[in-house]
Amino acid sequence: MLNGTAAAPRSLIRRLTRGRALWVVAGIAVAALAMALWLNSGGSGTEARYRTAVVDRGGIVQQVSANGTLNPVVLVNVGTQVSGTINKLYADYNDAVRAGQVLARLDPALLEAQLAQSRAALAKAEADLKLAEANAKRSRFLFDKQMVSEAAIDQAEQALAAARAQAALAGAQVQRDRTNLEYSVIRSPVSGVVVARDVDVGQTVAASFQTPTLFKIAQDLGQMQIDTSVAEADIGGLKVGQPVRFSVDAYPDREFQGEVRQIRLNPTIEQNVVTYNVVVAVDNRERLLMPGMTANVRVVVAERPDALRVPNAALRFQPAEAANGDSGQRRGPRPGNTVYKLEGGRAVAVPIGPGITDNRYTEVVSGALANGDVLILEDREVRKKGDQRGAFRVRMF
Numbered sequence: 001m002l003n004g005t006a007a008a009p010r011s012l013i014r015r016l017t018r019g020r021a022l023w024v025v026a027g028i029a030v031a032a033l034a035m036a037l038w039l040n041s042g043g044s045g046t047e048a049r050y051r052t053a054v055v056d057r058g059g060i061v062q063q064v065s066a067n068g069t070l071n072p073v074v075l076v077n078v079g080t081q082v083s084g085t086i087n088k089l090y091a092d093y094n095d096a097v098r099a100g101q102v103l104a105r106l107d108p109a110l111l112e113a114q115l116a117q118s119r120a121a122l123a124k125a126e127a128d129l130k131l132a133e134a135n136a137k138r139s140r141f142l143f144d145k146q147m148v149s150e151a152a153i154d155q156a157e158q159a160l161a162a163a164r165a166q167a168a169l170a171g172a173q174v175q176r177d178r179t180n181l182e183y184s185v186i187r188s189p190v191s192g193v194v195v196a197r198d199v200d201v202g203q204t205v206a207a208s209f210q211t212p213t214l215f216k217i218a219q220d221l222g223q224m225q226i227d228t229s230v231a232e233a234d235i236g237g238l239k240v241g242q243p244v245r246f247s248v249d250a251y252p253d254r255e256f257q258g259e260v261r262q263i264r265l266n267p268t269i270e271q272n273v274v275t276y277n278v279v280v281a282v283d284n285r286e287r288l289l290m291p292g293m294t295a296n297v298r299v300v301v302a303e304r305p306d307a308l309r310v311p312n313a314a315l316r317f318q319p320a321e322a323a324n325g326d327s328g329q330r331r332g333p334r335p336g337n338t339v340y341k342l343e344g345g346r347a348v349a350v351p352i353g354p355g356i357t358d359n360r361y362t363e364v365v366s367g368a369l370a371n372g373d374v375l376i377l378e379d380r381e382v383r384k385k386g387d388q389r390g391a392f393r394v395r396m397f
Helices: 002-040 109-144 150-183 312-316 380-391
Strands: 050-054 056-072 075-079 084-089 102-106 185-187 192-197 213-218 223-231 243-248 256-270 273-283 294-311 338-343 346-357 361-367 374-379
Touching: 056 243, 056 273, 056 346, 056 361, 102 213, 109 150, 223 256, 223 294, 243 273, 273 294, 294 312, 294 346, 294 374, 312 338, 312 361, 312 374, 374 380
Parallel strands: none
Antiparallel strands: 050 374, 056 223, 056 294, 075 213, 084 102, 102 185, 192 213, 223 273, 243 256, 243 294, 256 273, 294 361, 338 346, 338 374, 346 361
């Protein structure tokens, strides 16, 4: 009796569970059928057919975007005019230096020896000059006494002139060697900060063909500039003095300010792409920005704080019946574009005069549009048909 009594509730539970599962499956099937019918019918009403947006008022900022590199306004490459071995260094990275401050010294041994040799040659030339002066004086005295010929006095005058020229040459050689010895002491030409040091003690520098760079000194890191490359399609909207906003990867949550200082006329052409260097002046009094940082620059070309605006997608939309076989989409907004307003379930064409754009919204300068009008952005039926055609496309190999 106990076994029979226990089996009865188990069978009842199984029947109840099986019945509940059947109801769940039936509910899912009904929901799927309803969804399929709704999709096949295109939804309920024209509002479901079209994706729309409302004409409103708001701010539009038209900008030109570019990338650039932060650089000091004045970056001086300090080199050497004479060859030699670095004997001592007096400046390192990030050191503040003054104009005329000693940065490094070359080994002066060879230069001092050359100067000593030149001084000896000068002493010999001066001695020869004194002898030539004495001979010329003696020859003039004898000529006055008619004891020597005129040719003899001419030779004495010529020897005196040659001795004077040799003495001047020796003096110039001494001056040159003295200057070269002074060049062995490397001094800073400007006041600023050492950005780079390219030599070490014991390194030999050769100035035979070109001046080697020993230090790079930024004159003032409180004022910097961004060298950007702007495409020729955007260069027409830029002017000197326009405000600039930019960001750097080091401070992603902060926006910095600047202004256009110079638009250089020399173009850069790479693979038939023409760009121009636009120099942006930056105030860096906080010393947050460093040379070499990459800046994402946005130049404010025009700004409308309260403009009647439409989404750019509305300018690209065209009804399928008006496209004459086109895909129903037109490329970007152009002057004299037409938008389509939804009125009574129909798409009504409204010509407008577009103004500035921020690549998301476009200003409406003229046209029969008002704040609150509903514009069509997309026809879902056209897109659905295109998706269906794409789904059954056979790829040929």
